[in-house]
Amino acid sequence: xxxxxxxxxxxxxxxxxxxxxxxxxxxxxxxxxxxLGQTFDKVLxxxxxxxxxxxxxxxxxxxxxxxxxxERAGLQPQNVDFMLGGDxxxxxxxxSFTARNLGIPYLGLYGACATMYEGLALGAMLIxxxxxxxxLVGVSSHFATAERxxxxxxxxxxxxxxxxxxxxxxxAAAILAREGNxxxxxxxxxxRAIDFGQGDPQNMGAVMAPAAADTIARHLxxxxxxxxxxxxxxxxxxxxxxxxxxxxxxxxxxYEVGGRLYDCGVMxxxxxxxxxxxxxxxxxxxxxxxGYLIKQLKAGCIKxxxxxxxxxxxxxxxxxxxxxIPAIAHAVVVEGR
Amino acid sequence: xxxxxxxxxxxxxxxxxxxxxxxxxxxxxxxxxxxLGQTFDKVLxxxxxxxxxxxxxxxxxxxxxxxxxxERAGLQPQNVDFMLGGDxxxxxxxxSFTARNLGIPYLGLYGACATMYEGLALGAMLIxxxxxxxxLVGVSSHFATAERxxxxxxxxxxxxxxxxxxxxxxxAAAILAREGNxxxxxxxxxxRAIDFGQGDPQNMGAVMAPAAADTIARHLxxxxxxxxxxxxxxxxxxxxxxxxxxxxxxxxxxYEVGGRLYDCGVMxxxxxxxxxxxxxxxxxxxxxxxGYLIKQLKAGCIKxxxxxxxxxxxxxxxxxxxxxIPAIAHAVVVEGR
Numbered sequence: 001x002x003x004x005x006x007x008x009x010x011x012x013x014x015x016x017x018x019x020x021x022x023x024x025x026x027x028x029x030x031x032x033x034x035x036l037g038q039t040f041d042k043v044l045x046x047x048x049x050x051x052x053x054x055x056x057x058x059x060x061x062x063x064x065x066x067x068x069x070x071e072r073a074g075l076q077p078q079n080v081d082f083m084l085g086g087d088x089x090x091x092x093x094x095x096s097f098t099a100r101n102l103g104i105p106y107l108g109l110y111g112a113c114a115t116m117y118e119g120l121a122l123g124a125m126l127i128x129x130x131x132x133x134x135x136l137v138g139v140s141s142h143f144a145t146a147e148r149x150x151x152x153x154x155x156x157x158x159x160x161x162x163x164x165x166x167x168x169x170x171x172a173a174a175i176l177a178r179e180g181n182x183x184x185x186x187x188x189x190x191x192r193a194i195d196f197g198q199g200d201p202q203n204m205g206a207v208m209a210p211a212a213a214d215t216i217a218r219h220l221x222x223x224x225x226x227x228x229x230x231x232x233x234x235x236x237x238x239x240x241x242x243x244x245x246x247x248x249x250x251x252x253x254x255y256e257v258g259g260r261l262y263d264c265g266v267m268x269x270x271x272x273x274x275x276x277x278x279x280x281x282x283x284x285x286x287x288x289x290x291g292y293l294i295k296q297l298k299a300g301c302i303k304x305x306x307x308x309x310x311x312x313x314x315x316x317x318x319x320x321x322x323x324x325i326p327a328i329a330h331a332v333v334v335e336g337r
Numbered sequence: 338x339x340x341x342x343x344x345x346x347x348x349x350x351x352x353x354x355x356x357x358x359x360x361x362x363x364x365x366x367x368x369x370x371x372x373l374g375q376t377f378d379k380v381l382x383x384x385x386x387x388x389x390x391x392x393x394x395x396x397x398x399x400x401x402x403x404x405x406x407x408e409r410a411g412l413q414p415q416n417v418d419f420m421l422g423g424d425x426x427x428x429x430x431x432x433s434f435t436a437r438n439l440g441i442p443y444l445g446l447y448g449a450c451a452t453m454y455e456g457l458a459l460g461a462m463l464i465x466x467x468x469x470x471x472x473l474v475g476v477s478s479h480f481a482t483a484e485r486x487x488x489x490x491x492x493x494x495x496x497x498x499x500x501x502x503x504x505x506x507x508x509a510a511a512i513l514a515r516e517g518n519x520x521x522x523x524x525x526x527x528x529r530a531i532d533f534g535q536g537d538p539q540n541m542g543a544v545m546a547p548a549a550a551d552t553i554a555r556h557l558x559x560x561x562x563x564x565x566x567x568x569x570x571x572x573x574x575x576x577x578x579x580x581x582x583x584x585x586x587x588x589x590x591x592y593e594v595g596g597r598l599y600d601c602g603v604m605x606x607x608x609x610x611x612x613x614x615x616x617x618x619x620x621x622x623x624x625x626x627x628g629y630l631i632k633q634l635k636a637g638c639i640k641x642x643x644x645x646x647x648x649x650x651x652x653x654x655x656x657x658x659x660x661x662i663p664a665i666a667h668a669v670v671v672e673g674r
Contacts, residue, residue, distance in 0.1 A: 008415075010442050012468045053658050078345075082527060089652065090427040092447050093660075096650035100530040100663035105347050107455060107527060108447040108650075108665075110429050118444060122459070129466020131349045149654075190419060190444060193437040313433035313445075315426065317486075321390050323430075326437035328445075 010189050010215075011222035017184035018127040018135075020334070021177045023290035024068035026061045028143065028169030031279075031287065034269045039291040040170070041068060047144060047169055054144040054154075055089065061171035062087065062140035063098040069173035070102075070136065073180075077102045080175070081132035084123050086115040087140045087282055088167075089149065094140045104136060112311025113208075113237050114191070115139045116172060116286040117330040121188035123176045124332070138173035141281030150201060150316060164202040165239045165265060165280035172286030183297045186304075187333040189219040193313055195326035201312070201319050205242020205277055208310040211327035212238060213249035216308055219331050220255060227257040231302035234293065235329070236285030236309035237265035239277030264288035285309040289334075297336035304335040347526050347552075348559035349458075351465040354521035355472075357671070358514045360627035361405035363398045365480065365506030368616075368624065371606045376628040377507070378405065384481060384506055391481040391491075392426065398508035399424065399477035400435040406510035407439075407473065410517075414439045417512070418469035421460050423452040424477045424619055425504075426486065431477045441473060449648025450545075450574050451528070452476045453509060453623040454667040458525035460513045461669070475510035478618030487538060487653060501539040502576045502602060502617035509623030520634045523641075524670040526556040530650055532663035538649070538656050542579020542614055545647040548664035549575060550586035553645055556668050557592060564594040568639035571630065572666070573622035573646035574602035576614030601625035622646040626671075634673035641672040 025040045032043030042064070049057035062085070070077060083102060085095035086109035099106035111118035119137035126132045144154050146167040152158045176185065194211040212235045220227065227233060227250075238246055243263040250257050264285045265278030289307055296302045314325040362377045369380030379401070386394035399422070407414060420439060422432035423446035436443035448455035456474035463469045481491045483504040489495045513522065531548040549572045557564065564570060564587075575583055580600040587594050601622045602615030626644055633639045651662040 055654055055658060086447065088428075090654060091425075091449065091650065091652035093650070093652045093655045096530060096663060096665075097655070097660065099665075100532050100650070103529050105527040106530050106665060107459065108449075110423065110445040110447045112428065112445075122444065125466055125468050126462060129462055129468065131462050131466065190442040192440050193433060193443050195437045313428070313430070313437070315428035315430045317392060317427060318430045318434070321392060323434065326433060328433075328436075328443060 009222040010218045011187055013187045014124055014128040016128055017186045018124040018176045019180045019184050020182045021175050021180035022069045022072035023174045023294050024065045025287040025291040026065045026171045027287055031168055031170055031268060034273060036268055036292045039295050040287060054142055058140050058142040058145050059094045059097045062094045062138055063101055065171040065173040066098060066102060066136055066138045069175050073175040077104050080104045080134045080136045082107055082126060083136045084109055084119040085138045086110050088146050111328060111330060112313055113280055113282050113284060114309040114311035114328055114330045115282045117307060117309035117332050120185060120332045121190060121330055124185040124188060127176055127178050133178045135176045139282035139286045140171035141167050141283040142169045143167045146281055160276060161202050163205060163241055163277050165204050165237060165277045166275040167281035168268060168279045168284040170283035170287045172283055172290040174290050183294060183334050183336050185332055186335055189215055189331040191215040191329040193326040193328050195324055197324050199324040201314060204280055204312050205239040206245060207312045207325045208327040209238055209242040209245035210249060211329040212246045212308050212310050215329040215331050216250060217253040217255060227255055227260060230260060230304055230306045232305040233257055233261050234305055234307050235263045237280035238263045238310055239265045241277055304333060307332050307334060346559040347555045348524055350524045351461055353465055354523045355461040355464040355513045356517045356521050357519045358512050358517035359406045359409035360511045360631050361402045362624040362628040363402045363508045364624055367610060368505055368507055368605055371610060373605055373629045376632050377624060391479055395477050395479040395482050396431045396434045399431045399475055400438055402508040402510040403435060403439060403473055403475045406512050410512040414441050417441045417471045417473045419444055419463060420473045421446055421456040422475045423447050425483050448665060448667060449650055450617055450619050450621060451646040451648035451665055451667045452619045454644060454646035454669050457522060457669045458527060458667055461522040461525060464513055464515050470515045472513045476619035476623045477508035478504050478620040479506045480504045483618055497613060498539050500542060500578055500614050502541050502574060502614045503612040504618035505605060505616045505621040507620035507624045509620060509627040511627050520631060520671050520673050522669055523672055526552055526668040528552040528666040530663040530665050532661055534661050536661040538651060541617055541649050542576040543582060544649045544662045545664040546575055546579040546582035547586060548666040549583045549645050549647050552666040552668050553587060554590040554592060564592055564597060567597060567641055567643045569642040570594055570598050571642055571644050572600045574617035575600045575647055576602045578614055644669050644671060
C-alpha cells in the first residue's frame, strides 16, 4: 500500500477511495435545452426561480441541489460531517446562506470555476484521512449574477466577443462517503496558480488553458500514467479555443491527448444555442460531472475519467487595477465500480 | 489511540498533532502602536506600502508574511505541499495573487474573518491525514480595502457607531509540519453558520457572538473538557460588546468562561487608540495568534489555548438585498511543547 502522498508530488492518492454515493443537479432553461439536458435532475423554467433577485435564485438552486443529494443518500443534514461549498459571488454568499439553512459544519471554499473539484479533492482527503464519514460538496453559478458582477449590467446587453463564454446557470452537489455504492475518487491533483500574462476577462479560454495543461501534465507525471489510461480527460470550462490551446500546450509537454480531451463548457451547449466559446462558471464542471459524467460511469459507458476543473483568479477590482489574470486547475480521478 | 473523529461530533483530533514550525506577521502602523506591537515581526510605516493601491499593498503584505514564514522554517516554496489562504476581498485576490507568485499548489478558502483558523484546521487535517508534510497557511486584511468594499468610500470619512469595529491592517502566516519544533495543533472544531437575525454590518459583535458561543460549547462538549482546561479561550474579533454577549450566551449553555475569555479584537488596540468596539478582519485573529499567542506558548507563559476565530458571512449585495448576517466560528487547540 503506497503512502498517500510522496514528497514533492502534487498528486495525492487515496488508500480507501471515497465513494460518491449521491449527486444532484439543477440547471437553467438554456442548459436544459442543451445536448446534456436529459442528464440533469431539474430544469428551471424561470431564471428568477420565483425569487426577487437572481442572487436569491442562485442560492435557492444550491440549497435544493444539496438537499436533493442528502436525501438521495438516505441521510439527514445532521448525518453529514462537513459541507464544502463555494460560488463565484463576492464573499461566496450562495454557499454561506445555504450553510446557514442546512446547519452542517461548513468550510467555505473559493477556487473560482474550479471550486467543485477543490471540494471533491478536499472532501476525499477529509474522509480518507479519517476525519469524516460523509462530506457534502456543492457549487453554484448563475449567468445573470456573474455577468453583472464581473462584466457589465446584465440589462445593458453588451455585445460579447466570440471568444467569450456563457456562465452556466445551475447548481451541483455530491455526497462523498467512506463506504457505499457508487463511483470512487482515487486521486486528486491540486493545481498551482499559473499566469501567462493574459488580462482580458472575456477571454477565459486563453487564461485557463495553461493552468489546465500544467495540472494534467503534473498528474500524468506523478502517477506515471499515459493519457490513454483514461477514457476521458475532461476540463471544466476552457471552451472551444481554450481546449485547443490546452491540447497544444500538452503536446509541447510531450502528451498527446487529442481524441480524449473534452471540455464541459463545450459539451453543455450546442452550437445552435450560440454560446460563443462555450459554458463557464462553477456550475459548468459541477453539473456536467454530477450529471452526465457520473451517469456515464454508472452505465458502464466509461470506466474512469480525469476531471480537471479550471478557474480564473481575478476580481473586477484586480482587473480595473491593471492586473493580469492567473488561473488554476484542480484534477480528480473518478472510477466506476 | 482514539479514532480522529467520532460520529456526530463537530470536533476532530489529531493522532500525531501537526507542529507550527514557524509564523510571521506584518501589521499597519496603528496595530504596531497597540499593546501587542512588540509581538509583530514588521510594522508598516505607510498603509500603501509603496504600492499604487491599498489592494496591492494588502497583497504585498500577505506575500511577504508567507515568504517570511517559509524562510524561517528553513524551506523554499517548492518544499511546501499546499498553500491554504484567503482574505476578505472579492474573489480573495490577495491570496490568489500571492499563490501565483509563490507557485505552491493552492487551495483558496473563504471563511470571512475566521479564515486563518479554517486554514489551520484544514492544514492540520491534511498533514495528520497523510497528504502533506508541510502546509503554508496565511490570511490578510487591510482597513482601507475592507472599508471601501463593505461599507463606504474610505475618503468619505463616515462617522462610525461605537459598536463598529476597526479592520486590522496586517497579514499572518504559519507553516504547519508533520515534525519539528514548536507548538502543536491537537484539535479542531469546525463551526456551523449561525444566524440570530442581526442585519447591521457595522455591529459585527452581535452578529458573531452566537457563532462563537456555539462552537466553544460544542468543542467543550465534544472533548468533555471544562473551560478551565485552557489557560485562555481567545475569540477572533467579537470586540468589547460581542465578547460580553458570548460570555452571556455561554453561561446560558452552562459554561462559565468569564476570566479566561479574551478577544483578539479587544487585545490588539488600546482604548486610547479609539478603535471603538475593537479590531476585526482576517488579520485580527491571524496576527494575534501568529504573533502574541504563539510567543506566549513558546515562552511558557501559557500551556495551551483554544483559539476561536469568528467570521460574518455577508456581502454588500446580500446586505442590500435585505438579508440578515449569518456568522461562523472555527476553533483550534494549540498547545506548547
